[in-house]
Each structure stands twice: as structure tokens, then as C-alpha cells.
Amino acid sequence: MRKTHPTSINFITDNLISEFSLIDRFFKRQTTNPSVAQGIGDDCALLSMPNGYELAITTDTMVENVHFFADCNPFDLGHKLLAVNLSDLASMGAKPLAVTLALTLPKVDENWLQAFADGFFALAERYSVDLIGGDTTSGSLTLTVTALGLVPTGQALRRSTAKPGDIICVTGHLGDAGLGLKINQGYDCKQPDAALKRFNQPDPQVAFGQALIGIANACIDISDGLVGDLGHILQQSQVGASIEWESLPLSEEVLNYIEDTGDWAMPLTAGDDYELCFTVSPDKVKNLTIPHTKIGVIESLPGIQLNKSGIIQSLEVKSFEHFS
Amino acid sequence: MRKTHPTSINFITDNLISEFSLIDRFFKRQTTNPSVAQGIGDDCALLSMPNGYELAITTDTMVENVHFFADCNPFDLGHKLLAVNLSDLASMGAKPLAVTLALTLPKVDENWLQAFADGFFALAERYSVDLIGGDTTSGSLTLTVTALGLVPTGQALRRSTAKPGDIICVTGHLGDAGLGLKINQGYDCKQPDAALKRFNQPDPQVAFGQALIGIANACIDISDGLVGDLGHILQQSQVGASIEWESLPLSEEVLNYIEDTGDWAMPLTAGDDYELCFTVSPDKVKNLTIPHTKIGVIESLPGIQLNKSGIIQSLEVKSFEHFS
Numbered sequence: 276m277r278k279t280h281p282t283s284i285n286f287i288t289d290n291l292i293s294e295f296s297l298i299d300r301f302f303k304r305q306t307t308n309p310s311v312a313q314g315i316g317d318d319c320a321l322l323s324m325p326n327g328y329e330l331a332i333t334t335d336t337m338v339e340n341v342h343f344f345a346d347c348n349p350f351d352l353g354h355k356l357l358a359v360n361l362s363d364l365a366s367m368g369a370k371p372l373a374v375t376l377a378l379t380l381p382k383v384d385e386n387w388l389q390a391f392a393d394g395f396f397a398l399a400e401r402y403s404v405d406l407i408g409g410d411t412t413s414g415s416l417t418l419t420v421t422a423l424g425l426v427p428t429g430q431a432l433r434r435s436t437a438k439p440g441d442i443i444c445v446t447g448h449l450g451d452a453g454l455g456l457k458i459n460q461g462y463d464c465k466q467p468d469a470a471l472k473r474f475n476q477p478d479p480q481v482a483f484g485q486a487l488i489g490i491a492n493a494c495i496d497i498s499d500g501l502v503g504d505l506g507h508i509l510q511q512s513q514v515g516a517s518i519e520w521e522s523l524p525l526s527e528e529v530l531n532y533i534e535d536t537g538d539w540a541m542p543l544t545a546g547d548d549y550e551l552c553f554t555v556s557p558d559k560v561k562n563l564t565i566p567h568t569k570i571g572v573i574e575s576l577p578g579i580q581l582n583k584s585g586i587i588q589s590l591e592v593k594s595f596e597h598f599s
Numbered sequence: 600m601r602k603t604h605p606t607s608i609n610f611i612t613d614n615l616i617s618e619f620s621l622i623d624r625f626f627k628r629q630t631t632n633p634s635v636a637q638g639i640g641d642d643c644a645l646l647s648m649p650n651g652y653e654l655a656i657t658t659d660t661m662v663e664n665v666h667f668f669a670d671c672n673p674f675d676l677g678h679k680l681l682a683v684n685l686s687d688l689a690s691m692g693a694k695p696l697a698v699t700l701a702l703t704l705p706k707v708d709e710n711w712l713q714a715f716a717d718g719f720f721a722l723a724e725r726y727s728v729d730l731i732g733g734d735t736t737s738g739s740l741t742l743t744v745t746a747l748g749l750v751p752t753g754q755a756l757r758r759s760t761a762k763p764g765d766i767i768c769v770t771g772h773l774g775d776a777g778l779g780l781k782i783n784q785g786y787d788c789k790q791p792d793a794a795l796k797r798f799n800q801p802d803p804q805v806a807f808g809q810a811l812i813g814i815a816n817a818c819i820d821i822s823d824g825l826v827g828d829l830g831h832i833l834q835q836s837q838v839g840a841s842i843e844w845e846s847l848p849l850s851e852e853v854l855n856y857i858e859d860t861g862d863w864a865m866p867l868t869a870g871d872d873y874e875l876c877f878t879v880s881p882d883k884v885k886n887l888t889i890p891h892t893k894i895g896v897i898e899s900l901p902g903i904q905l906n907k908s909g910i911i912q913s914l915e916v917k918s919f920e921h922f923s
Contacts, residue, residue, distance in 0.1 A: 313755070316835070317757055317759070318688075318758070318820060321750070321755055322653060323752065329636055329646060332645075332699060332747070334700075334701050339738070340738075366642040373656075375656060377701070379662055379741050408657060408658055409658055410660045410743070412660045412666070417736075419660070421656075426645070434640075434641050
């Protein structure tokens with residue numbers, strides 16, 4: 276026999292009215308891609324796919340006190356979180372289409388959220404990327420984006436397809452973001468603005484990645500430093516490389532930093548540049564339409580041989596251990 | 600003028616050798632879907648899309664001490680993290696295809712990771728879902744899955760398309776997972792196993808969702824309790840509902856719990872059942888091929904009217920506030 280019930284009840288469910296208002300207020304924008312059949316607002320987003328394309332998918336997480344500090348400018352953080360994911364799309368030659376955003380927040384700080392969203396959408400709009408879904412939860416500040424892009428079927432740029440004899444090229448300058456980090460850590464740079472901008476608001480090389488389709492044999496984005504990322508191409512392609520230190524594209528500020536400190540390895544190892552490193556067979560170099568610098572050659576034997584001022588040395592690649 | 604350099608250097612990059620070994624060891628499996636052109640191992644995964652389908656995309660995060668406790672069985676956690684995402688696909692009528700996994704871990708506990716992966720893949724294999732990418736970072740335990748599925752173009756089940764006169768139906772039983780939570784919190788249930796299993800290892804209604812395509816007018820999965828989730832359908836469809844409490848499908852254990860405690864509202868409000876709530880026009884009810892229970896009717900006027908033992912009351916829906 277069932278008990279009687281009170282005449283009025285407030286139904287407290289595990290659902291988030293505040294989640295809806297958060298998303299509505301800060302993250303729900305008109306979508307721009309005709310492929311987006313359903314954006315934020317249902318259990319799933321829906322995308323239609325044009326013929327002749329594959330979908331490229333990547334996920335990157337940024338964690339407070341690991342990837343950024345608590346006092347990080349939220350505009351920069353919104354930019355950078357999206358940029359690191361678009362950079363992965365760029366490295367495959369994919370055109371960005373849409374992203375989801377999983378936000379774990381310790382509290383609701385409306386000024387913080389507005390600035391974060393402003394930074395996120397300023398970059399999203401530049402590349403016509405629609406935010407199509409997400410989740411907001413409470414916890415330590417942890418931010419995950421999953422990015423979706425389109426790449427012509429069978430033509431994505433891989434890590435595993437570099438060939439001996441390929442010319443190794445990079446876009447842009449190396450080490451600027453690394454210098455930005457050094458400046459944040461106290462290095463006294465006379466012209467700090469450009470390096471800080473590169474560190475805080477990296478530009479994903481979206482157009483350059485797409486322009487390499489059909490030309491480059493292999494490609495990766497330089498998120499973890501040239502040596503580490505080129506190392507992935509070498510490992511997966513089962514080849515090696517020789518690199519000329521004097522060929523590295525370095526800004527005046529980075530050259531000054533090296534002269535000041537002797538830390539010539541910084542542009543080889545510092546992360547966060549988000550330039551592209553790619554390999555091209557010599558007969559296709561003439562087809563390159565994007566600004567680039569040739570820094571070395573793919574070799575048959577494994578390992579990286581660095582030539583610096585005529586002294587050749589083998590580079591040993593060790594990686595930062597998150598969990599040591 | 601540049602400084603001389605040491606003759607041997609260990610290049611420490613910001614990259615994760617341990618991330619690769621973690622992923623290789625626990626999360627890299629042979630993919631099973633022919634649509635997966637590239638799985639784990641490059642900057643992006645690549646999916647080809649069959650003609651006539653849209654891609655359904657959803658993201659859900661689970662956070663320690665918010666969605667589960669630190670002593671949660673990792674096998675169950677791996678299962679549940681995937682299940683909640685597959686349930687979102689099911690609620691749109693999508694067939695699961697692939698997922699990405701973003702794992703933020705406070706430390707590497709190999710036994711924990713193995714059990715988590717076992718739970719995750721046991722469910723993934725049941726539905727031929729490929730894990731195609733992800734990210735591992737260090738931080739407070741936070742788990743995000745983005746799930747991708749296929750749904751026939753234009754036929755996805757929405758929240759916004761319920762119509763006055765539709766019959767409201769649910770799959771399975773309501774409140775079993777809620778009872779599981781009560782048992783975890785100390786309620787003395789004589790037959791606890793089924794309820795605990797429903798709470799710890801919910802079954803996403805993947806096949807049922809797909810079977811509702813072309814029949815149901817609207818659908819949602821019951822993750823946050825019947826009243827809250829039905830409320831989303833009502834709000835987005837701009838309709839109301841009347842529900843018969845005596846029609847709710849309740850297990851013997853839930854009926855016993857209500858008799859013990861008087862808490863008859865529990866099966867209306869408890870989350871985590873991951874059954875489907877859907878609406879069907881009366882002339883299509885005969886086409887339903889899946890087990891279901893009719894619990895009410897869609898009304899023109901907004902709000903939910905509950906009839907319990909002949910007493911009719913309006914339900915006020917309030918939501919759990921993560922950020923209050």
C-alpha cells in the first residue's frame with residue numbers, strides 16, 4: 276500500500292538549469308556552416324558531410340597549473356584552447372568545421388567566462404568554426420575541446436609518410452613562444468610583445484596546412500618542440516633526419532636571447548609555437564606556395580643529426596613526463 | 600656571436616613519452632569500423648562517412664567527487680563514462696561509430712587504468728565503437744568522452760518535435776538506478792544486486808533508439824530523471840504533459856522502497872536510468888517494435904500534471920545547481 280504524498284513538491288533533479296543559462300549566455304551563437312544541421316540544444320549535434328571529404332577529429336585538454344596558471348588571462352586561454360586543436364586539424368591539412376567544448380569549472384565567475392568566451396569566439400569566427408555542443412561540470416579547472424574538420428578523402432597529411440631525401444621545412448619562426456615563456460618566467464627581453472603574443476595567442480596554421488595537400492609527404496604541428504615533433508614523423512615513417520642549426524628561422528629576439536644566455540637549444544625544444552613541420556620531395560619544393568624555411572633533409576638511418584657550426588652531434592630525444 | 604654548446608644534450612620536450620606508452624598499453628586497440636580511415640596515432644583521426652547519413656556528436660564529462668567517488672570501481676567507471684555518451688546517441692536514434700577519450704589523471708595507477716580500460720572496452724565492443732583518439736593529462740580526475748554516431752539524414756529524433764495528443768512512453772523501468780544510489784547511501788534493500796548494477800553499469804538503449812526512427816515524434820534519454828528530461832521535450836516542443844503515476848514502470852524493489860519510505864517521487868526525479876522517454880502519435884503506436892510503457896499524454900498547455908491515485912497536481916521542475 277502506498278503512502279500519501281505532500282500536496283506540493285519541488286522536484287530537484289540532477290540536471291543543470293544553470294548549465295543551460297551558462298551555455299545560452301556565453302556559448303550559444305548562431306552557427307555559420309551549412310553542414311551544421313543541429314547545434315547546441317539537443318542530446319547531440321548533427322553534421323552533414325559533403326561528398327569527397329573525410330572527417331578529421333582531434334581532442335586536446337588544458338589543465339590549470341599544468342598547461343596554464345590560475346592567473347592566466349581568460350581571453351588568451353579561450354584563444355589558446357581552440358588554437359591548439361585547430362593546429363592539429365591544420366597539421367593534417369583539414370579545414371576546421373566545428374568543435375565541442377567540455378568546461379569543468381570550480382565556480383561561475385561571469386567576468387572570467389565572458390572573457391574566455393570572447394577569446395574563444397574571436398578565433399572561432401576567424402575560421403568559421405561553429406561550437407556545436409559541450410558539457411559544463413563543476414570541479415578543478417579543466418578544459419577539453421574536440422575539433423572536427425574536413426579533408427579531401429585520402430589526402431590527409433600524415434606523420435608516417437616521410438621519405439628519405441625529402442626536404443624538411445617549417446613555417447614561421449621557431450622559439451618565439453618559448454621565449455614568451457622565458458619572459459613570463461623572468462627573462463628580461465627588450466622587445467617582449469611579439470614573443471608574449473606568440474605564447475599567449477598562438478596562430479594555428481590553418482590555411483598553410485590546407486595548402487600543403489598534394490605537395491607535402493608528411494606533416495605535424497610543432498606543439499611540443501621541433502625535435503620532439505619531428506621525432507614523431509621520423510619514428511612513424513621509420514626514417515631519420517639531418518638538421519642545420521644555422522638554417523633555423525629565428526626572430527631577432529630569439530637570437531638575442533641565445534646570445535645572452537647561450538641556450539641555443541631552446542628553439543629546438545621549446546613548445547607552443549604551433550608552426551607546421553613538413554617534408555617535401557625535392558621535385559615538389561617548387562610547388563610550395565606558402566612561406567617556409569628549409570631546415571634539413573630526411574635520411575634513411577634513424578635518429579637526428581644536428582649540424583651546428585660544422586660540429587655534428589646526435590640528438591637524443593627525451594620527453595617531458597607528466598606522470599613521473 | 601653565438602656561444603659554444605655542450606657535446607651531449609638530453610632534449611627534454613613538453614611531449615609525453617609516457618602518454619604514448621599509456622595509450623599504447625591501455626587504449627590502443629584494433630579498430631573495427633571500415634569508416635575509420637585513421638585511428639589513434641596521428642594528429643587527428645579520420646572518418647569516412649557513408650552516403651545518406653548525418654553525424655551525431657555528443658560530449659559528456661565525469662568528475663571525481665561530483666559524478667562519482669574516489670573509491671568508485673574503475674571497471675564500472677569506464678563502462679558508465681562510455682554508456683552516458685552512447686545514451687545521448689541513442690536518444691537521437693544514432694548508431695554509435697567512434698569516440699575520443701580525454702583522461703585527466705592525478706597519477707598513473709596501472710591496475711586502475713587496466714580495470715577502467717576493461718570496463719570501457721567491454722561496452723565499446725558490444726556496440727562496435729572504436730576509440731579513435733584522445734588526450735592524457737595530469738590533474739584532478741576528470742574524464743571526457745566525445746561520441747560520434749550515424750543517423751539517417753533528416754531523421755534524427757529531436758526534443759523539439761513532440762505534438763499535443765502524442766502518447767508518452769518510456770523503455771525499461773524507472774528509478775532502479777536511483778534505488779542503487781540509495782543503497783550506496785545506506786538504504787537496506789533485500790535484493791540490491793539489480794539496482795546496483797543499473798546504477799553502476801547502465802545500459803544505453805542503443806538498439807531501441809534506432810528502432811524509434813520514423814515512429815517517435817520526440818525522444819530524450821533519462822539521465823537526470825523523468826520529470827527533468829521530459830521537461831526538456833516539453834520546453835523545446837512548447838507543449839505540456841499529463842502523467843499517470845500508477846502507469847510508471849517500477850521494479851518490485853523500487854515498489855518496496857516506496858512502501859518502506861513513502862518516497863514515491865523518487866522514480867520521477869532520480870537520474871542515471873538511461874532509459875528513453877519518447878512521444879508517439881496515437882496512430883503510430885501500433886508500429887512500435889520495442890518494449891515500452893505508456894505513461895501519459897502530451898498536452899497543449901505547458902507544465903506537467905501528475906495524476907496519482909486520482910489526485911492531480913502540477914509538478915514544478917527545479918534543477919540541481921552545480922554552481923550555487
